[in-house]
Amino acid sequence: MPELPEVETIVRGLRENTVGNRIESLTELRNNTIIYHTNQCAEGLVFSSLSRRGKYILINLSDILTMVIHLRMTGKLVYTETEQLTPHTRAVIKFADRTMLQFEDIRTFGSIQIFEANDTDPAIKRLGPEPLTEDFNEKYLYKVLEKAKAPIKSILLNQEIIAGLGNIYVCEILYRTKIHPTLAGKELTRADIIRVITATKEVLAEAILHNGTSISDFRNIDDKPGEFQNFLRVYQKKECPLGHPTERIKIAGRSTYFCPVCQRLK
């Protein structure tokens, strides 16, 4: 479900509402939702600070533990004052002030992991640069693409190359850059690379400004949808903004929307 802008929206919502909250109980309603990588219990600790890395939510618990949440396709975090269990509620964190955070996940791919404060998920250590920082720049992307035979679409989806992009935003980025999604990475020109960097930063910033994209069930922690779906140009569109019919193809098993007129193979 959520990509970088959606996760960022959730983290901001959590930061406003839960910093300083003490965990009274942490209950798992389905096996393997909460995975402990430490013997230390999270109960009694405080949500000290929150951050995001790629699509991961990182919660610092009293500088003692780190809670790492990944929502995968259908995970949701809902902050409520009363218990509202659904058939898909997988875990509930109750705070000392009687509020609670419910983790719902229809497809059950998501997880909550708990590590020592100085430890983290190995997958996080392998993540590529954050696209909204200076680390994601022309020099870096040129080096990545120089010899890459894979289609640019797959490369941009690879979290070890760039952290946080998913299927929607990669389609949108490629539309804005006029690059065909099947074009091999090494075929991109310097000008293309600069356009990719610029479009990536623009699309993500705009999406964050609109609280993310709700195609079906993304919701902020107060259960409100995002608004960026109103600004998508090709993803799940029949026509691009210029009126050309779009096409849908599969790349690496993922539906890829593009405009065959605006986005040409060289």
Added chain:
DNA sequence: ATTGCTTCCTGAGCGC
């Protein structure tokens, strides 16, 4: 080393 196919799981939407 790189690339891509299958898998985890549940539900919605479609054609017949």
Added chain:
DNA sequence: TGCGCTCAGGAAGCAA
């Protein structure tokens, strides 16, 4: 109504 199929904001784990 219901069946069977395809599809879904992700990514690990394999196989080639």
